Amino acid sequence: xxxxxxxxxxxxxxxxxxxxxxxxxxxxxxxxxxxxxxxxxxxxxxxxxxxxxxxxxxxxxxxxxxxxxxxxxxxxxxxxxxxxxxxxxxxxxxxxxxxxxxxxxxxxxxxxxxxxxxxxxxxxxxxxxxxxxxxxxxxxxxxxxxxxxxxxxxxxxxxxxxxxxxxxxxxxxxxxxxxxxxxxxxxxxxxxxxxxxxxxxxxxxxxxxxxxxxxxxxxxxxxxxxxxxxxxxxxxxxxxxxxxxxxxxxxxxxxxxxxxxxxxxxxxxxxxxxxxxxxxxxxxxxxxxxxxxxxxxxxxxxxxxxxxxxxxxxxxxxxxxxxxxxxxxxxxxxxxxxxxxxxxxxxxxxxxxxxxxxxxxxxxxxxxxxxxxxxxxxxxxxxxxxxxxxxxxxxxxxxxxxxxxxxxxxxxxxxxxxxxxxxxxxxxxxxxxxxxxxxxxxxxxxxxxxxxxxxxxxxxxx
Amino acid sequence: xxxxxxxxxxxxxxxxxxxxxxxxxxxxxxxxxxxxxxxxxxxxxxxxxxxxxxxxxxxxxxxxxxxxxxxxxxxxxxxxxxxxxxxxxxxxxxxxxxxxxxxxxxxxxxxxxxxxxxxxxxxxxxxxxxxxxxxxxxxxxxxxxxxxxxxxxxxxxxxxxxxxxxxxxxxxxxxxxxxxxxxxxxxxxxxxxxxxxxxxxxxxxxxxxxxxxxxxxxxxxxxxxxxxxxxxxxxxxxxxxxxxxxxxxxxx
Numbered sequence: 001x002x003x004x005x006x007x008x009x010x011x012x013x014x015x016x017x018x019x020x021x022x023x024x025x026x027x028x029x030x031x032x033x034x035x036x037x038x039x040x041x042x043x044x045x046x047x048x049x050x051x052x053x054x055x056x057x058x059x060x061x062x063x064x065x066x067x068x069x070x071x072x073x074x075x076x077x078x079x080x081x082x083x084x085x086x087x088x089x090x091x092x093x094x095x096x097x098x099x100x101x102x103x104x105x106x107x108x109x110x111x112x113x114x115x116x117x118x119x120x121x122x123x124x125x126x127x128x129x130x131x132x133x134x135x136x137x138x139x140x141x142x143x144x145x146x147x148x149x150x151x152x153x154x155x156x157x158x159x160x161x162x163x164x165x166x167x168x169x170x171x172x173x174x175x176x177x178x179x180x181x182x183x184x185x186x187x188x189x190x191x192x193x194x195x196x197x198x199x200x201x202x203x204x205x206x207x208x209x210x211x212x213x214x215x216x217x218x219x220x221x222x223x224x225x226x227x228x229x230x231x232x233x234x235x236x237x238x239x240x241x242x243x244x245x246x247x248x249x250x251x252x253x254x255x256x257x258x259x260x261x262x263x264x265x266x267x268x269x270x271x272x273x274x275x276x277x278x279x280x281x282x283x284x285x286x287x288x289x290x291x292x293x294x295x296x297x298x299x300x301x302x303x304x305x306x307x308x309x310x311x312x313x314x315x316x317x318x319x320x321x322x323x324x325x326x327x328x329x330x331x332x333x334x335x336x337x338x339x340x341x342x343x344x345x346x347x348x349x350x351x352x353x354x355x356x357x358x359x360x361x362x363x364x365x366x367x368x369x370x371x372x373x374x375x376x377x378x379x380x381x382x383x384x385x386x387x388x389x390x391x392x393x394x395x396x397x398x399x400x401x402x403x404x405x406x407x408x409x410x411x412x413x414x415x416x417x418x419x420x421x422x423x424x425x426x427x428x429x430x431x432x433x434x435x436x437x438x439x440x441x442x443x444x445x446x447x448x449x450x451x452x453x454x455x456x457x458x459x460x461x462x
Numbered sequence: 463x464x465x466x467x468x469x470x471x472x473x474x475x476x477x478x479x480x481x482x483x484x485x486x487x488x489x490x491x492x493x494x495x496x497x498x499x500x501x502x503x504x505x506x507x508x509x510x511x512x513x514x515x516x517x518x519x520x521x522x523x524x525x526x527x528x529x530x531x532x533x534x535x536x537x538x539x540x541x542x543x544x545x546x547x548x549x550x551x552x553x554x555x556x557x558x559x560x561x562x563x564x565x566x567x568x569x570x571x572x573x574x575x576x577x578x579x580x581x582x583x584x585x586x587x588x589x590x591x592x593x594x595x596x597x598x599x600x601x602x603x604x605x606x607x608x609x610x611x612x613x614x615x616x617x618x619x620x621x622x623x624x625x626x627x628x629x630x631x632x633x634x635x636x637x638x639x640x641x642x643x644x645x646x647x648x649x650x651x652x653x654x655x656x657x658x659x660x661x662x663x664x665x666x667x668x669x670x671x672x673x674x675x676x677x678x679x680x681x682x683x684x685x686x687x688x689x690x691x692x693x694x695x696x697x698x699x700x701x702x703x704x705x706x707x708x709x710x711x712x713x714x
Contacts, residue, residue, distance in 0.1 A: 006589075014574070017574045360570075361572055364566075365559070365564065366559025366635070367555065367583075368551070368587070369551055371587055456526050456532045
């Protein structure tokens with residue numbers, strides 16, 4: 001038996017000898033690997049793109065926390081049992097900070113929303129207003145909108161949801177056709193305009209000047225106020241769609257909303273129930289670092305004694321979809337490799353016919369069946385390995401060209417560039433190994449045939 | 463199986479080759495060809511034997527059986543105390559690699575390789591280290607006067623040079639037995655003589671056992687010490703041959 005090094009050296013030498021045919025075969029493998037890599041990279045890239053967008057939408061990494069007190073009337077049995085274990089608690093500032101310090105939690109901010117009157121060109125409009133944190137800046141609903149995000153966390157500015165903007169302009173389309181109105185047409189007359197928000201400011205016990213009343217349960221007053229707000233942006237999407245009927249259509253900077261101390265429904269409840277050392281929040285939104293951790297974070301918050309709500313496992317069905325897509329893309333990609341493997345069989349069988357005499361000579365001077373078999377195996381493997389490397393490079397290049405071309409197209413359509421192309425390292429490794437294994441399997445038959453060749457027959461004819 | 467150790471253990475008196483009632487039949491269409499048909503003979507170590515006969519007499523078939531390239535239909539070929547008929551394919555390959563060296567009428571060098579690579583090939587199969595191989599290959603080629611042609615391909619050489627390279631390759635693993643199948647058949651008489659002188663030198667200085675197949679009786683009579691005649695697969699005559707002194711002088 002030949003040593004491995006000698007074997008591979010001899011195999012490479014043989015491959016170089018009929019370089020045209022072997023190059024063509026290797027190119028065939030490369031094209032197969034390239035198509036496989038291109039297809040799977042596309043699938044993986046699209047999956048990443050979709051996951052990225054979902055993450056940016058904030059729908060799948062957000063947990064909404066509410067107090068159990070609020071839910072007492074209709075909480076389910078299992079929640080009641082946990083509620084008895086953990087103290088039922090108020091959703092106030094200390095609770096918010098505690099939640100924010102849980103592992104995997106990115107931020108926890110109070111959900112400030114209230115229905116109030118907004119005046120635009122002296123006409124009143126009643127709608128839900130919500131405060132949004134600065135981190136929503138990168139949210140799909142706010143990134144790249146006409147206009148801009150809030151200039152600061154306390155700027156007296158608003159972003160309008162598209163449907164409210166249409167209402168302000170008196171352009172209410174028939175239901176279901178809202179999407180047909182380009183958001184840019186709405187932005188032109190509205191951006192920079194002023195809205196006047198009328199709201200009820202609450203003065204809590206702590207903020208009243210009378211210290212004698214500071215411990216009193218129910219002492220706070222409400223003052224009617226006005227705040228001028230500048231329209232800085234129009235959002236095409238519906239960032240608050242998770243709230244269903246309670247969704248807001250006007251957005252303020254969260255800090256500003258907090259500073260304004262707008263009276264909220266929970267304040268009334270607090271006063272009725274009689275505890276208000278700290279103002280309590282009706283809900284807190286918790287953003288999780290990774291959508292996969294939503295469930296764990298929810299569990300942790302529940303243990304603290306709160307109720308939670310999230311859109312769970314939307315990513316799971318997404319992963320399922322992409323697994324199927326990848327499978328199909330992989331099958332199509334592999335077809336080219338299957339054709340290429342037939343090319344290997346063909347090349348090696350041809351080589352056996354052509355090198356019949358050579359095989360006879362090698363056997364006559366002492367090569368064993370195993371030597372001959374391994375030599376042909378090594379030649380098949382070398383072509384596969386080389387084809388794998390070239391193919392990965394080729395697939396990578398093809399992917400980049402497609403990505404580049406698509407981004408040029410996106411740019412022409414005035415859309416932001418997207419990277420829907422991903423070649424992870426495991427794919428590079430797997431593609432090369434796959435090409436190698438496919439080549440070895442293709443080499444099985446030719447190698448066995450070469451090994452079985454009868455030297456007397458092979459040497460008989462000149 | 464370790465052929466080397468059994469080789470060294472073989473008693474001095476044992477024949478190098480012992481053939482017992484050897485048959486090699488094969489089917490060609492409807493007819494049964496009896497290429498070798500009941501041959502028995504013994505060849506002692508160091509002998510120089512010529513197998514003579516017309517084409518189709520079975521002399522090449524007999525040589526292939528001794529070489530372990532082919533398997534007998536019946537009978538035994540015992541080389542160095544091993545019955546080749548009983549060896550596995552693997553051990554038969556080892557026999558070809560270490561016990562016998564072969565040269566052919568058509569040289570049978572691998573045309574895609576240089577002379578050095580051709581001569582190196584049996585060393586590769588024998589798993590000799592690279593560093594050692596280079597020196598052995600150079601020595602072998604220098605021995606047959608081709609030290610300057612190491613990187614040439616067979617097609618760039620004359621027939622005589624090719625056959626010399628084939629001789630170098632046959633000797634590279636230091637076999638005890640050299641089997642030559644019409645070694646001068648494709649050569650003119652001058653280069654043929656040159657090749658035969660090398661073979662005789664190996665026989666005389668290295669003590670190799672030589673079995674040469676030829677149909678040229680004159681050639682056999684000039685070099686071989688024993689002539690075996692075959693006809694229709696059967697041994698018809700086996701007699702010693704005294705080499706004329708003139709031939710020995712003539713080659714100097």
